[in-house]
Amino acid sequence: MTTPMMQQYHAAKAQHPGMLLLFRMGDFYETFGEDAEIAARVLGLTLTSRDKSMPMAGFPHPALENHLRKLLAAGLRVSICDQVEDPAQAKGLVRREVTRVVTPGTITEDEMLDPRRPNHLLAIVPSRQTVGVAWVELSTGFFFAADFPKSHAADEISRLHAAEALLAQSEFDRLDETLSRRLPRTLASRPDWTFDPETTKAALHSHFQVATMTGYGFHDDQACVIAAGALLIYLQETLKASLKHLRQLRPYRAETVLLLDETTRRSLELTRTLRDGQRDGSLLAVMDRTVTAMGARMLHDAILAPLTDRATIEARLDAVDECVREHTLRSELRELLEQVPDLQRLTSRVSTGRATPRDLTAVGRALRLLPRVKAKITSRKSPLLNELESQIELCPDLRELLDRALADEPPMNPRDGGVIRPGFHRGLDELRDLARNGKDWIARYQAAEITRTNIPSLKVGFNQVFGYYIEITNTHSTKVPPEYIRKQTLKNCERYITPELKEYEEKVLSAEEKSQALEVELFTEIRDAVAGQTARLLNTAEVLATIDFLTGLAELAATRNYVRPQLHDEPILELRDARHPVLDQTLPPGTFVPNDAILGPDVGHFWLITGPNMSGKSTFIRQVALLTLMAHLGSFVPAKAARVGITDRIFTRVGASDELSRGQSTFMVEMTEAANILNNASPRSLVILDEIGRGTSTYDGVSLAWAITEYLHDQIQCRALFATHYHELSQLADSLPRLRNYHVQVRELDHEVIFLHQIGPGSAAKSYGIHVAKLAGVPEMVLQRAGSILGTLETRHQLPTTPRPPVEPRPVPIDMPQPVVVSADPSATDGVTMPPERPRRRRAMPAGPSLFGGVDETGADAHNPQS
Template sequence: MSKSEINHVKSWEVNIEDTTPVMQQYLKIKQENPEILLWYRLGDFYETFFEDAEIMSRELELTLTGRDAGAKLGRVPLAGIPYKAAEGYLEKLVQKNYKVAICEQLEDPKFAKGLVKRGIVRIVTAGTLTESNLLKQNSNNYICAIYKDEKTDLFGFSYTDISTGEFKTTQAPLNLIMAELARLNPSEIVAPSLKQDIKPFQIVPDEVINLPDEITKRYNCSKIPASVFETNFAETNLKTVFKTQSLESFGYSKYKLGFRAAGALLAYVWETLKGNIPKFDRIEPYELSEYMILDAATRKNLELVETLREKNKYGSLLWAIDRTKTNMGARLLKSWICQPLKNLSEIMARQNSVSELVQNEDVRFALGEYLEKIYDIQRLSTRMSNGSASPKDFIDIKLSLNLLPKLFDITENLEYDMFASVREYREQMEDYATMIENTIVDEPPIQLKEGGIIKEGVSGELDYFRDLLTGGEEWLKTFEEEEKERTGIKNLKIGYNRVFGYFIEVTNSYLNMVPQSYVRKQTLTGAERFITDELKKHEDDVMSAKFKSTELEYKMFSDFREYSKEFVSKIREIADCIASADVLNSLAQIAVENNYCKPEIDDSDDFIIKNGRHAVLEKILPLGEYVPNDLELKSNSVDTTQFMILTGPNMAGKSTYMRQNALIVILAQIGSWIPADYAKIGLVDKVFTRVGASDDLTLGQSTFMVEMIETSYILNSATDRSFILLDEIGRGTSTYDGVAIAWSVAEYIATKIKARCIFATHYHELNVMTKTYPQIKNYRITIAEQNGEIEFLRKIVQGGASKSYGIQVAKMAGLPSSVIKRSEDLMLKMQKDFSNNLATRKKMVNNGDEVPQLSLFGM
């Protein structure tokens, strides 16, 4: 191998003793982190070597070069990035689900004896980001831990957003865990590793992550040692972090599996942040049954926070109702939409606040005006808690806290006080904001060790150093006058040059008056220059003033940052109140803008909507173009409609109508007003949608299989308090199979589950079910037909549709006229054949014979 050729050896194949000292240090650190990209700090660069360099080169489009690793190895792969540009590269790698270990120089190279000490100060993963520039401002960044209990088939589940301090835990069966993952959309999941059986010729068995494929194939998962999930280990972690002797006050006995997951999650966060974890004020156990259940398919189909195809916020429910002014409020609104309530009193509390804001326009506008000026103190407080807050962060906190009295004053006369729990902090927060004002300059530098952070007058010592840095003119003038008076030398003067530094210059005519304390420094023609201990000290002070000034400022700022930690919990409480006020104000503003009504929410079985509208489409379509529709359903009833069979052609608006009513339920149960003239809604525990389908290639499932799995889940999970939307059940198989499946599914829901349901179908055969089941009613979407042309009127009326208008829709879609004509001919032929064979088919059914499918061949 030539000297210039790169040796593409892997790091684990290298004998460390054959490498250079720097490479030996690198390899030892790499061995401890084999599955993580290691960024090794060398001067002003982060360098990567061996396989890491090749990954960096490929993923970041960096030039792959080489570095001499020793005589035996030669040049090994190298890819580096400037440390000042690291954040941008880090973001790209994390987005691709890579983990990056940041290995820093732990001592100043100037003072190092031999090789500079280095060590990992942070492992950056998708779920443990703290850098504000890497986080989405309006979305949480969740990381979850999941632990499966083999005895019960329950899963311990815990999640946190370390950027906000939110930390929760629960336990549930797999189907509910999947629903939670769909809600949270975590950036990362950690779970225990599981050793596989040893294969032939293996010395060490493989390890896999102990989670079902449904999770590992859909989410970014990381395995960690199973021992971390052990009860004693997890308990110790939690007790240490929360400084408690017992976890019972947190609800431990009811959620033991959840707390095992929580303890493991803390251990992972501790390891990745190397102990520099943010403060967690509490861990909150929660019961999934307290909230409306929405599975992954339902969330996608209803486009709650992003559209199904483009994955954009625009066109989603979140987009339609988001008038929040703060990042905290935007995140909370998204959370509310993703987790509607089931507790009636909590729903009413939110609803009453919204109603009060609707009625108080002045309060609503003023609140919005001041909220818009508030920074993300939720995430800023987390950076305060782990000592990573910058001077600019404190200025943002100060500016936000300064607005707190305004928020308190604006809302003090409201019946439903959004700030009641934090009003007592007013004086303390005003004092703290004043402290920031008196300590930190208004426009601090980005770099902590550049100086210029602390205001003048805070420290006499710091002011002295700054005076020295600006020349210390006043000190020199004073010293010169004092020396003239002390020595009697009238023309004595103080000077400075770069070679000799500061000096006292005395002309030859006054040399006889020079004190013995003066030390000769330089001889000139006609004069001598001297130095004194006092002037020398001043010179030394000036020379070291920059270093001492920045060091002192850094220490003062660090002390201030440490002191500020005591305010973190209260600032977080304030942030939570601000976020809630922001969301409630947003919902009120939307209600006014879009003419929403306040729904009646109760424990009844009713679902009554008058002139309901689609919250999203009515904002996209031209004003007044959206056609409103009614709905009246009642579960557990045979006297009124419990089950609606909805027929009509494609594009007529069946799916829109179904989604519209699901969105109304969700809005109602987050405490919002809703797009309708009137609504009475009995609490819904779960919303299910089976609307549209596609192949799931990751799990090797066909469209029909996906449809049947989703339908099975609904039938096994729904209750009489659920709201079910089913669209075209059975369409993925043959006609008679499809009709049979659709019929039996409808029958099961209507008679066994007794849930409120809208069942859209093209199978007009199902219309006869109303004769057997009075709780089932037929509805259709009205169509105007003239001269073979159709117009969708979008209005829902009682009665089943007699035609599907498929050929007319195909014509509207632009199919060639020859295809349309052939379709019409075939349709007439099939209708004729069907009529002729109907008697024969009925006879075959009565005899128990298999009925053949309708054949197109031979037409």
């Protein structure tokens, strides 16, 4: 038979299906059944049982916040059922209710959030042609929505890196696999009615007090608007609090940002490293010079979504430029901003009714700094800085209220007292005086009674059961006055009360209770007053974040000697003495070798880069991509000079690994990424390729690499850098007019190889694979045998050193490229031939002769160092 308490438990559990329920029982939070098994595993608790059948596990209630962090980190959603009445006053079973629901996407507490990155909750609504996506950052109030083409939706969802996602129950089984892989592990199944178009529209209209969403840039029937309404319904159910800080639903315009797919973001290590997934070592880590959490989050978002509108980028660059030149302005602004708390998250907690007294004092501290920040950016040359200055809301009335009302160092809990400053409220001051004087009276009363009774050990005490009492040891029992009323007998003493003592007790206790209740009431009124200014506070917080973002970029540029990039509408790219932004900081000073990169219609927009492993090919091409991205987010770049044509997308095909869970090999992943580039790149794109075709046989691989190079050059005509060990591809410079051969320079000295890490014209003479193997620690016997085999192969397949006649440029069809003809016949067309007698070579043999009899630009055999 189910006990009344377990009936309570099951009722609370049914209110929030799919959530782990923490059930308050006295001083512990308990879990039962499957929840207990999960909690025991995640939290390391001891699993016990109730009535030898029901598993249970619990922990002391003071450990709640610490355990909540662990549960959320494990991707769990948690509901908390508390005792909502005093057990001492309860008649029968203590009443319990779910007072709090905490999920990974609805956290607002600082101690559970990373202050430097957003914490997104998203909802998706797949449709025939698009995927409607809405996302909210509850701790800051940012609320966005957009309909993405199905081809881009997975990448956009991956960019958000949401903590939690919502999906209608009926869509679970129909969800596209590619899309499913991009969703967070906390994927909440929601009843279909919460995604009903009419229901979601009504929720949005009611929240924003509008008759249509047209004013926000949406149509009411858009899939993303349905997703936004579903998000709002979920937040109303879980938070049971005001959502006033969600002031508007903003349309996200994908066409205004430089698109970066998941492969590119991962390969370029924009926010996390490939090796360990950590922030340290990423572009974000080395660029971050912000001094506020708000500015750090803005930088994080800017790196993942750089701009493509030239005017907007130039406005940012103008502001950064002014801050670079005005050292005093920059340093004073940063000094002020260092003192600014996280006004965005503070305001959100105030709006949802979760703010503590210390949160309100932090808001007041931020408001006191605003006039000084505003004065620093008044009458500046940069239009953006002037615009930001005009948007700062000083809120003097609110600042005056907080300064006058709140104590300098209030407690976390308003019920602890000491929140309201003396002099703010007369009634509270009177109650405090009465309570304080009452306690003074008790002290005087005790001294007087000691004198009157001649009992030196007499003392006046207090406990929750009897209130105030007089305690007299048994030694002095004969001196007890007759008017004392015995109340309690202890081992060595007796406790008494007097009518006079009880009268003052009532006055003191009543004053303390009334004072406490009034202080909580006043705190709530002040918090509500701050919540009424949510819009102004969040506007100002966004301005402060932007100023921090800009001055952080300026600090980076000034301290690292970066240069302002010159933007152009033409698809060009010119980087002089450019440095890798991460390695330039992490390597010892002066050790990184700068390089130039010059691409454009007149000088060649396709660089084919050869050279040995470890020489810096991959570093160089990533460096070009990273500097292009930095220019688009409005940052100066590590170079002596930079001219950057506006880019619509950056694509990378860098390395590959098996994806066994998807049943895809290294080569399949490689080809999938290549197909994405070939199908989506445009003439304004930048394409970075680090090896193509290495996951299959040499002939297959080089043929694919050859054809892909031709397609990018002839059909897409984008800016591209291709690092490869296929030296045969260097022949393409004879037939592709805008392709240029470059190589990483190497010096051989006394049988040793020195990598110069310098990019120069022409193709590499060798791959130096055996030398790299030696550096890796391959046994000497293996190295000697490999050298012998290499010499045999080079001798057996020695090719003529005379250059072949250049191939005439071939006409390019408008719709499709000509196929590559791989033939054993030397008379085959298209300039691509393979010697019929040559044995197939393993792709791991880096220093063999050219399969195509290729020559470098000097006419020497590309693989014969003696020619």
